[in-house]
Amino acid sequence: MANGADAISLIGAVPAMRFDVKIKKPPLKANFGGLTGSAVFPIALRMVYQAAHYAVKIPVIGLGGISCWQDAAEMLIAGAKAVQIGSILFSNPYAPLNIIDGLTNYLERENIDSIEKLCASGELMSC
Secondary structure, rough: OOOOOOOOHHHHHEOOOEEEOOOOOOOOOOOHHHEEEEHHHHHHHHHHHHHEEEHOOOOOOOOOOOOHHHHHHHHHHHOEEEEEEOOOHHOOHHHHHHHHHHHHHHHHHOOOHHHHHHHOOOOOOOO
């Protein structure tokens, strides 16, 4: 794309902090750190949905707390054209294979013949 991005990815770590109650100070020298993993998934999902449906006309890559095939499916339904995993690899180096297998089985069970059709399936629910 001339003068612009071809895609965007969101989200990474969310700024966060903790206090060590014994010393009454943050345990991190910089005071703040990045919160990642499953704690940020609902935030990431909302942001991907909003970006894909309201903010941009380029592909959105969803990341932030994806740890299983269900999370990846939710990101795709929310409008992501691709997903990225990170933190889960520290505890499960087989996560990519598990996610691919789970998504493949899910698509077969739901009679969805492509990831693209799953990506296009998310609809805004009105209250």
